[in-house]
Each structure stands twice: as structure tokens, then as C-alpha cells.
Amino acid sequence: NTPAETFVDQVLRKTIGVQDLVVGYDYAFGKSRQGDISFLQEQGKAKGFTVSVVEPYYVEGMLASSTKIRELVGLGKMADVKKLLGRYYQIRGEVKMGQQRGGPLLGFPTANLAIAEEDLCPRLGVYVTQVIYDGKCYGGVLNIGYNPTFAGQKLSAETHIFDFNQDIYGKPIKINLLRFLRGEKKFSGAGELAAQIGQDVTEARKVLADAQQEILLACEEKYNR
Known part of the structure; x- marks a missing residue:
């Protein structure tokens, strides 16, 4: 005042x-x-x-501003976010204990990060990701949402890391969101959900393979400090 x-x-x-x-x-x-x-x-x-x-600065017709970036993150438009940020949008944190459904029930173990609704939360759904742990990069798929198939009430970020089998509870990871795949959906049960995750993994691997050089560049330390 x-x-x-x-x-x-x-x-x-x-x-x-x-x-x-x-x-x-x-x-x-x-x-x-x-x-x-x-x-x-x-x-x-x-x-x-x-x-x-x-003066205002535009990138491919988009105003480069924090307001515009927040809007694009909320819409899941990660390619446009990258154009304005100069890097992929990233979430980071320590891996938390989840509901233990990913591996035993669905066949896709996940690394879970706490995420709050008041944070700059991306559009709910599934993303192709790049996971950075201990200086190494891995492909993955991330689901941000409430787990409606299991009547979940708490917002969570769960990442299945490709070709990875380590105990990383309590360890810090960084996750670059590369592309939005689909919105969050309630499935009839674990079987239908597991089948969809399998499709998500296949599509994500293809995205990662097609953009291999760009993905490798994004893993450089200067983009992940």
C-alpha cells in the first residue's frame, strides 16, 4: 500500500x-x-x-514472459515452454515412498515425487520425460495426477524410469518434461491401466529415439543446475 x-x-x-x-x-x-x-x-x-x-520480446509469436510460461505449463505445451525458457521444464525433489502399486500390481515401478497443488503444476496426465539421477540420464514416463483408477485423493508425480533398477528412496532426482502424451483417465481396473501404461512406454521410447540428439543436449549440466 x-x-x-x-x-x-x-x-x-x-x-x-x-x-x-x-x-x-x-x-x-x-x-x-x-x-x-x-x-x-x-x-x-x-x-x-x-x-x-x-520492450516486449516474442519467440515465434509468443510473448516471452513468466505469465505466458505459466500458462503453457498449465496447458502441457512443453515444446512451447522450452522455446521460451531455453530449456525443458523441470521438476525435482527427493524420491518418496508411494502406494507400492507400480511394480507389484502394474509391472511398472515408479519413483514418486511430492508435488503440491499450489506449485506450478503442469497439466494433469502423462508425459515423456528425461530423468537425471547421479549425473546420468534416463528416459521415462511421468504421470501427474490423483490416480482416479484407485480413487486417489492426493496429487502425485510418479515416474517410471526406463532400463533402471536401483533403490533411490530419499535420493534427489530431476525430471525434464519433454512432451505431453495424454490426459489423466480413470480405468476399469489395474489390468486396463497396465495395458495403457505399456502403450505409453512404447510411445515414449519412440519419442526419445526420434529426438536422441536433442535429449542428450538437454542432459548437459548447464541445463540442470
Whole structure:
């Protein structure tokens, strides 16, 4: 609720000692967002600091902004997210104990990460993924959702890692989301779900094979810090 001019005087000038200020084209601040670009430019002229405005930047017609990126993540449009971020969208965390259904019941063991609804949660469903563990990269499929087939109530992120057989409970992993495959669906039972997961795995392996060079590049450390 700080008035815009008070913010300029007390924060920008007195606390920071601003001389040159760079802001985005849609920047606004202060009570009721009264401090817009024109206001800042007038204040700068009167109080001895310059104001430079960064114009909007577009990538293939998409505005490069955090708002647009959040929108695309929510829609599951990971290829477009990558264009704006310059890398794949990634979730990370320590592997948690799940319901122990993936391996024994379905034949597809999973590494489970906690994910909260208030996080920047991607569209619910199944994704082709790249899993990074202990400096190595593995392909996989990820389901983000509530497990409606088993009447689940808690949001979870469960990844089946290809060609992998290690105990990684409590270990940190990173998961790059490469492509959205399908939305979350309630199946008639474990058998139908397992059959669908098998199809998801087949499709995911094909995606990974077709984009092998790009996938290898995405695994470089500079993209996963």
C-alpha cells in the first residue's frame, strides 16, 4: 500500500541510491499500481536518474514472459515452454515412498515425487520425460495426477524410469518434461491401466529415439543446475 512517489523517494533513492533504472514495458508499482512507466520517467527527470524500458520480446509469436510460461505449463505445451525458457521444464525433489502399486500390481515401478497443488503444476496426465539421477540420464514416463483408477485423493508425480533398477528412496532426482502424451483417465481396473501404461512406454521410447540428439543436449549440466 505504499504510494508510488514514497517508494521512489524512500526505496529507490534513499535506500538504493538509484542512478539508472531498467524496467519491463508493463512494469507498475505502488498503491493501486499508480507508478507506471510515464510516472517513473517523470520522476527520473525531476530527481536525477534515468529510466530504460525493455520492450516486449516474442519467440515465434509468443510473448516471452513468466505469465505466458505459466500458462503453457498449465496447458502441457512443453515444446512451447522450452522455446521460451531455453530449456525443458523441470521438476525435482527427493524420491518418496508411494502406494507400492507400480511394480507389484502394474509391472511398472515408479519413483514418486511430492508435488503440491499450489506449485506450478503442469497439466494433469502423462508425459515423456528425461530423468537425471547421479549425473546420468534416463528416459521415462511421468504421470501427474490423483490416480482416479484407485480413487486417489492426493496429487502425485510418479515416474517410471526406463532400463533402471536401483533403490533411490530419499535420493534427489530431476525430471525434464519433454512432451505431453495424454490426459489423466480413470480405468476399469489395474489390468486396463497396465495395458495403457505399456502403450505409453512404447510411445515414449519412440519419442526419445526420434529426438536422441536433442535429449542428450538437454542432459548437459548447464541445463540442470
